Each structure stands twice: as C-alpha cells, then as structure tokens.
Amino acid sequence: MGRRILLRPLEATDFRSWQRARRLNVEWLTKWEPKRHAKQPDAVEDQEAFASRCAARARERQLGAGFGFGIFLDGTFIGEMNINSIQRGAFQNCYVGYWIDQRVAGKGYTPEALVLALKFAFEDLQIHRVQIAIIPRNEASLRVVQKLEIRPEGVAERYLEINGQWEDHLRHAITSEEWLERAEILGNDWL
Numbered sequence: 001m002g003r004r005i006l007l008r009p010l011e012a013t014d015f016r017s018w019q020r021a022r023r024l025n026v027e028w029l030t031k032w033e034p035k036r037h038a039k040q041p042d043a044v045e046d047q048e049a050f051a052s053r054c055a056a057r058a059r060e061r062q063l064g065a066g067f068g069f070g071i072f073l074d075g076t077f078i079g080e081m082n083i084n085s086i087q088r089g090a091f092q093n094c095y096v097g098y099w100i101d102q103r104v105a106g107k108g109y110t111p112e113a114l115v116l117a118l119k120f121a122f123e124d125l126q127i128h129r130v131q132i133a134i135i136p137r138n139e140a141s142l143r144v145v146q147k148l149e150i151r152p153e154g155v156a157e158r159y160l161e162i163n164g165q166w167e168d169h170l171r172h173a174i175t176s177e178e179w180l181e182r183a184e185i186l187g188n189d190w191l
Contacts, residue, residue, distance in 0.1 A: 007069035092128035133169035
C-alpha cells in the first residue's frame with residue numbers, strides 16, 4: 001500500500017476492469033510491448049486467456065520467479081507493475097516493467113508504484129540489483145526513472161522485440177546498497 005495506490009496480484013475477477021483499460025489504451029501501449037504471436041490467445045478479448053495469465057503469475061509467485069501486480073487507485077485498476085526474471089545465486093537480480101492508463105499518466109502514480117516495487121524487491125525478496133530497460137523514445141517511462149533518480153547504465157542495442165521490431169533500450173539499475181542509502185528519502189517522497 002502506498003500513499004495513494006495499492007499494488008496487488010491480478011485475479012481472474014479483475015478481467016473486466018483490466019480489459020477496459022487495455023482497450024482504452026491500445027494505441028498508448030502497443031508501441032511499447034512485444035507483438036502477440038498469432039497463435040497465442042488474446043488475453044484482452046479472451047477471459048479464459050486472462051485467467052490463465054493470472055494463474056501463470058500465481059505460479060511465478062509460488063516459485064519466487066516473478067511478481068506481477070495490478071496498480072489500483074481507490075479500488076480502480078489503472079496499470080501494472082511487474083517484477084520479472086528473478087535470478088538468484090551470485091546474481092540476485094530482477095527486471096521491472098510497468099504501464100499506466102494514459103488517463104492518469106503524469107500524476108505520479110507510476111513512480112509511487114515503482115518505489116513500492118523496489119521496497120518489496122529489496123526488503124522482502126532480498127534482491128541485490130533491480131534493472132529497468134526503456135526504449136529511448138518512451139519519454140513517459142523515462143520520466144519515471146528520472147524522477148526517482150535511478151542510475152542510467154547505457155544502451156543495450158536491439159535488446160528486446162517490441163511491436164515486431166528489435167529495439168534499443170536504455171538500461172537503468174539500482175542496487176540494494178543504493179536502496180539502503182535512499183530508501184528513507186524515497187519513502188518519504190512517494191509513500
């Protein structure tokens with residue numbers, strides 16, 4: 001729970017509100033996401049596919065491999081914040097990805113959700129390093145890491161397939177040592 005928002009796993013019963021947000025934001029989001037494979041069911045239009053997606057995320061949580069959260073404002077679904085590809089051993093790393101409903105973008109909900117995700121990753125999961133990769137032209141997502149002063153690390157060329165194209169990404173990261181130094185300030189500012 002943050003100052004204004006709640007992060008919680010999505011459930012099959014969230015389908016209609018998730019579907020509404022995805023339909024309203026199709027143009028806003030499609031240019032930043034991997035292209036859906038033709039033989040893959042469309043979770044936006046297929047309630048069973050959405051339920052399967054929720055079940056897969058629940059299995060990831062059970063395995064400690066990933067944590068997907070819906071972002072809720074006053075009980076209304078407004079986006080997602082995901083901790084993905086958790087790697088243990090010597091790496092102790094994960095990746096964070098997020099999206100927000102365009103109708104509420106720019107109001108500070110995404111940075112607040114990201115601070116909650118970082119707190120969870122570092123304090124509950126005991127991760128050492130969190131990475132965030134953003135397409136250079138995605139100014140809205142870049143503003144999130146800039147507001148939080150998350151350290152840029154450089155460009156990963158042709159890093160991920162996005163909407164059918166291999167896209168460069170700007171990589172940002174924060175470590176547990178940096179979190180220890182900044183957790184109180186970030187918490188006071190955002191939570």
